[in-house]
Amino acid sequence: MKPRGHDTLLDVRQLKVYFPVTRGLLRRKVADVRAVDDVSLQVHVGETLGLVGESGCGKTTLGRGIVRLIEPTAGQVFFEGQDILTLSSGQMRRLRRRMSLMFQDPYGSLDPRQSAGSIVGEPLIIHNMVQSKAEYQERVEYLFRRVGLDASMIDRVPHEFSGGQRQRIGIARALACDPSLIICDEPISALDVSIQAQIINLLKELQQGTKGLTYVFIAHDLSVVRHISDRIAVMYLGRVVEITDSDTLYDNPLHPYTRALLSAVPIADPFVEEKRERILLRGEVPSPLNPPPGCPFHPRCYEATLECKETIPQLSNVGSGHEVACIRAGR
Amino acid sequence: MATLLQVNNLQTRFDTEAGVVKAVDGVTYHVDEHEIVGIVGESGCGKSVTQLSVLQLIPHPPGRIIGGEVWFEGKDLLKHERNGPEMRSVRGSKIAMIFQEPMTSLNPVLTVNDQLSEGMQLHLGFNKADARRRAAELLTMVGIPDAERRIDDYPHQFSGGMRQRVMIAMALSCNPKLIIADEPTTALDVTTQAVLLELMKDLVDRFNTSLVLVTHNLGVVARYAQRIYVMYAGRIVEAGPTKEVFAHPRHPYTVGLLKSVPRLDQPRDVKLVPIEGLPPNLIRMPPTCAFLPRCSYRIKRCAKSHWPALTTVGSRHLAACFVNLEEMES
Numbered sequence: 001m002k003p004r005g006h007d008t009l010l011d012v013r014q015l016k017v018y019f020p021v022t023r024g025l026l027r028r029k030v031a032d033v034r035a036v037d038d039v040s041l042q043v044h045v046g047e048t049l050g051l052v053g054e055s056g057c058g059k060t061t062l063g064r065g066i067v068r069l070i071e072p073t074a075g076q077v078f079f080e081g082q083d084i085l086t087l088s089s090g091q092m093r094r095l096r097r098r099m100s101l102m103f104q105d106p107y108g109s110l111d112p113r114q115s116a117g118s119i120v121g122e123p124l125i126i127h128n129m130v131q132s133k134a135e136y137q138e139r140v141e142y143l144f145r146r147v148g149l150d151a152s153m154i155d156r157v158p159h160e161f162s163g164g165q166r167q168r169i170g171i172a173r174a175l176a177c178d179p180s181l182i183i184c185d186e187p188i189s190a191l192d193v194s195i196q197a198q199i200i201n202l203l204k205e206l207q208q209g210t211k212g213l214t215y216v217f218i219a220h221d222l223s224v225v226r227h228i229s230d231r232i233a234v235m236y237l238g239r240v241v242e243i244t245d246s247d248t249l250y251d252n253p254l255h256p257y258t259r260a261l262l263s264a265v266p267i268a269d270p271f272v273e274e275k276r277e278r279i280l281l282r283g284e285v286p287s288p289l290n291p292p293p294g295c296p297f298h299p300r301c302y303e304a305t306l307e308c309k310e311t312i313p314q315l316s317n318v319g320s321g322h323e324v325a326c327i328r329a330g331r
Numbered sequence: 332m333a334t335l336l337q338v339n340n341l342q343t344r345f346d347t348e349a350g351v352v353k354a355v356d357g358v359t360y361h362v363d364e365h366e367i368v369g370i371v372g373e374s375g376c377g378k379s380v381t382q383l384s385v386l387q388l389i390p391h392p393p394g395r396i397i398g399g400e401v402w403f404e405g406k407d408l409l410k411h412e413r414n415g416p417e418m419r420s421v422r423g424s425k426i427a428m429i430f431q432e433p434m435t436s437l438n439p440v441l442t443v444n445d446q447l448s449e450g451m452q453l454h455l456g457f458n459k460a461d462a463r464r465r466a467a468e469l470l471t472m473v474g475i476p477d478a479e480r481r482i483d484d485y486p487h488q489f490s491g492g493m494r495q496r497v498m499i500a501m502a503l504s505c506n507p508k509l510i511i512a513d514e515p516t517t518a519l520d521v522t523t524q525a526v527l528l529e530l531m532k533d534l535v536d537r538f539n540t541s542l543v544l545v546t547h548n549l550g551v552v553a554r555y556a557q558r559i560y561v562m563y564a565g566r567i568v569e570a571g572p573t574k575e576v577f578a579h580p581r582h583p584y585t586v587g588l589l590k591s592v593p594r595l596d597q598p599r600d601v602k603l604v605p606i607e608g609l610p611p612n613l614i615r616m617p618p619t620c621a622f623l624p625r626c627s628y629r630i631k632r633c634a635k636s637h638w639p640a641l642t643t644v645g646s647r648h649l650a651a652c653f654v655n656l657e658e659m660e661s
Contacts, residue, residue, distance in 0.1 A: 194373060194588065194591050197592070197605035198605040201605060223550075246599055247599065261521065264522045264525035265550065266525075266551050266554045267550050267553065267554075267596055268577070269596075278529065280525060280526050284492060284493075284523075
């Protein structure tokens, strides 16, 4: 286990990201898509927080809202103690060095006409991290080696690399400016299973070898998220419904949605699968344009009561950092 | 159990500018009656092309089936004209297919009723009214609420999961003997995936249909398949009853796949062992074992020999490897 300090790197408070729906010539706002609705969570220095949920639950929007790639509608995001939502664009630009992103699509996220070396080195120039050409070259070569790429491949262009290698280029670029936070948005979903393990192991090794490197790891695959994360936040319809450390989430899930999600993931072992029960959810995820009243999960919940239709449950602590948003939890 | 489908030494090639791609290179497998068979492999291993070849759905050019036999109900399907009446009477009727993309495999300008009824009118000789009645029944059976009304909707009015339910209804509509499902739930969310796979399992039980489940997800085959085939670079490298293969994998590639996937029920500190390197280029396949450059169990013989054929390593268990992994581990 890596040492876990409890210094808070990121403190998200009541974050809301709404997308307006407009209609007519005057583009009057008629409704909001509540992609992220009232999310509060903390990320500690040096840990990996997994964000998991199904498509449309708001996990990607939350990741982008945190670094202001999408401007949040309301709330606060304290990064290293500073509320970054109040910063000017110039101040924000200087801070960007400390936070970076890596993306899902290793084909679409790299400029096809730029060399791999310049993709990795560009942030160094933008943030004035290097003083001379020699230093630049040295730093780029170092980054290549660090992610397991041969430094002789610096001048090649992205299409000459395989999917796994491109994802390594993405990681090298994310690491270029020594960030303290990397938002990894589905970094392995587009890769083949035998290659996924290479990238997962690389991300883990880099974190172990870099003091204070923190990940927010966004993915829909719960097995992968559990493997890489120290703590996991489960999202449903724009809200965090449960957050706790990875082992507790698996051993003692308290939210009915978390339990259904866990039971739906097949395990690659026919002997284990024989004995597992599945919780099959009815219906489909409601539209975030028009979320149901009360608990957003109640129309599909197999334990819902009348009360669930009326009260929006808030995340509450049920002991040792385990938070659940369900009125029945802890009763 | 009687054999329903027997594929022998199937070979499919694609002519490209860079050369001839050996997409399927001598694949032999069978499906028994009332059985769920899993075909596992990574992208580009030929698992989908194999299934398309069985139904002669390979676009030509660039694709060519250059050899092999596909025995089904006493006839070799490859002897039939690609678009002749014999082949058409099998496709969608006796052998049905479910594709990965529920979005692109339904026709956007026809209603669900049009698409469901067409097969039944063609293959079963139903009139319009009967076909419509049966279509509504099928939609109810696959869990589409309010089927009577939704039957006149267009595909875009359904969600991804609902569209895949329509595909399942369509596959079942002509009482097929065999359903081939090619990554049927890969594009869907995990809770929807679970619901649909359980539904498919129930329905093939009820209809006495066999199912070929093509997937890259080892968990899905572990749960649903009775027997599995593992494919690598256009060939089958291991075959056997699911439990036997998972408990005693005998090909290094199968071992590698199992060790490289994180399992939900495993402690977090279990280290993943990735398979180093990349799959081979299917245009320039080496004469030796295709997995050799990535194999951590290789012996001297591997580099000197022609690639190994599938040989029996246990009860109904076959592997294409010179190394006896059982002995090596112990």
